[in-house]
Amino acid sequence: MALYELTDITQVYGGRTVLTIDSLSLEAGTITGIFGPNGSGKSTLMRMLAFLEAPQSGQLRFQGSNTDIADTTLRREVTLLTQQPYLLKRTVQENIEYGLRIRGTENISGIAESVLEEVGLAPGSFLSRQWFELSGGEAQRVALAARLAVRPSVLLMDEPTSSLDEESTERIRNAAIHAKTEYHTSLVIVSHDREWLTSVSDRTVLIRNGRIESEHASQ
């Protein structure tokens, strides 16, 4: 069964059609890379896959069922890491544990430490830091750790490495692959860096002018 099935999707903003997808299917347990020029509709597609906005027309199915963006249970299956993530005005530990706490997860001790290590940050020096004590790259990795902590079925990453140095980019790549292999998380990653995207994805999709132009299996 496909993870996502998009059929006859059209999204219009202010009279301009930004996304038109006749048919797109994303498989579970894989990493799908999406690339394309600016304004091609990649972020709109990601917001739709994250259930932040509903398609204005067409059908979006998730794990074989119709979707409703007001359904919190459904939204908790999926999480999105944006290009410039917002960190809650709390400590790193509280940021990472937020998603677990609102799910009522019991026994969360040790999870924050473990996911921080996954993204290459030392728990000893980062757990108690405040949100404003982090660099851009560290904030991005903490935001990723917060999403990994909830062990989502789907992790969506929108330009996760655009403003990061080489080391952070590599860490995020490793964390993505680790999430797929260890937790069977499916990933959809949008990036301008085609080479990096190909290195991390099982399959790449090119979007241009709001339309799927081509799909390729990565080597």
Add this chain to the structure above:
Amino acid sequence: MGFIYEGLIKAFQLLFDGNPETWSAVYITLCVSTLSIFFTILIGAPLGFILGYCRFKGRDTLRMITDTLLSFPTVVIGLLVYSLVSRQGPLGEFGLLFTLPGIAIGQVMLGMPIVVAMVANAVENADSGMKETLLTLGADKFQLLRATLWEVRYHLMLAGVAAYGRIVSEIGISMMVGGNIKWHTRTITTAIALETGKGEFAMGIALGVVLLIIAFGVNFSVAKLKRRAGQ
């Protein structure tokens, strides 16, 4: 000038000697203003969130009304509450006239627009990524409300402090609804008005000093919170 100097000396004597009448007014003021600010924030913060967060028909009109109420004269609120809680009024049976809860009703009406307007503003101007982040981390509607209010907590405290400053220094509501009854509903401001009218400047100055200290504390907190909110 002499009487002001003498009044000042006597004022400090009243304060440091623990004059019961002076301290009764201080105690009553702190009690009623604490009660008022508690309910002002309890009701005002969620209303401010709704006004700042939700998009609905008539929202702009509501915001305009809230902004207008920011400059509502205290005597008019006093008159309104008086007519509500007086014996013939709709709340007359509860016996709230000339009581501290009666004054608190008026003070909540006075402070509410400040809290609602400031919280609505803070929520509206909060980082657009905040809502997206909370939703993608799995927050439901109630968790979204709670987390958003926590995210704008310094703005919320700022609103509370600003409202408290207005509440503690008002006189119209306390005078009209409280009746300025010695030991019962006499607050700092109503006592100052009464004592000055009688030519008793010392107690007026003593209470004025306490009010100034409270005002200084309020302004100090506002400055601190503004710095923190901007971080």
